[in-house]
Amino acid sequence: MTQPSFSSLGSALGSCTLVGAGPGDPELLTLKALKAIQNATVLFVDDLVNEAIVAHAAPTARIVHVGKRGGCKSTPQSFIEKLMITAVREGERVVRLKGGDPFIFGRGGEEVEHLQEAGIQVEVVNGITAGLAAVTSLGVPLTHRDHAHGVLFLTGHAKPGDSGPDWRAIAATARTAKLTLVIYMGVSGAQQIEHGLLSGLPDSTPVALIQNASLPTQRHAVTTLAELHTTLVREELGSPCVIVVGDVLQGLLQLQQQETGPAFAWGT
Incomplete structure (x- = not known):
């Protein structure tokens, strides 16, 4: 069955951006990443992201910590993806904030695949790994x-x-x-x-x-x-x-x- 296109899901559909927060130093954040964080209405944030980076989010933005860290209790990947899809369908500007780069051991590829299967286009902003x-x-x-x-x-x-x-x-x-x-x-x-x-x-x-x-x-x-x-x-x-x-x-x-x-x- 053909998946619905981004536009066919209605004007209320939000957006989704996978953002690389870099290794930790806030000054290593890219300008494009900073802009995406500031414009987000909801951010799903990994454990290793520096709180000084999260602080760039708008005061009205909702911050959801979804821990993903080896050796520690983690939020299931499937649950994170469901949260992201639901938020986009509710019209939110979603940022998935990951340490380092989303496409280098950040499960970014898995998330893009699942979001695209749900008919959601995804933008990826690279970070310094x-x-x-x-x-x-x-x-x-x-x-x-x-x-x-x-x-x-x-x-x-x-x-x-x-x-x-x-x-x-x-x-x-x-x-x-x-x-x-x-x-x-x-x-x-x-x-x-x-x-x-x-x-x-x-x-x-x-x-x-x-x-x-x-x-x-x-x-x-x-x-x-x-x-x-x-x-x-x-x-x-x-x-x-x-x-x-x-x-x-x-x-x-x-x-x-x-x-x-x-x-x-x-x-x-």
Whole structure:
């Protein structure tokens, strides 16, 4: 059966925008994202979105917190989608506010599909993803002509019933193609990630662990692949934490080892 078009549902139909709130620092919000937030009549907000960003909403806007965070109690995805569809059909200007970028491990693709199935057009406003903000905060690039010809964004948190990434295959590819690995949601599976990557990457491969990227509470540690899990536990780094693996970190690792020894954690 053909789905109804956006216009055929009536003039009372509202709008829906998926907005990337960026990694946390309010100053990293795009102008387009700011405009969408200010114009919204209802915002469905993820847990990791900084309240200073939510504060840009109009005083009359309704704020609905729909937690989505690994390891914590979360609002079911299907329920969030139903709330969004209902609000649009009631004429609301809906903003779905997500940390980072909606299309990088933000379930934005799933939400767009379900909204389109309901006959609702969706606009997407990109945000700076945490993986990029994390390495930038250390003064390190994701790619470099001498050290990294590309980058892989990966999730360390598998969907229930899914075995997750093949870390052995990823390690082999990363070494052959000279790639930087940026791993989201990898804290709980850090030991497995370390073991799998060591099958194809040297144990001396540099690793950076960045918690709360771009925020005043940011902490990070630089170490080696062989010490990934040990460093994570010792420095008590937890979610949200980005794990970056690759030779783009060589200079940072060498500087740190000269000054402090094998591993060290910083707050910023």
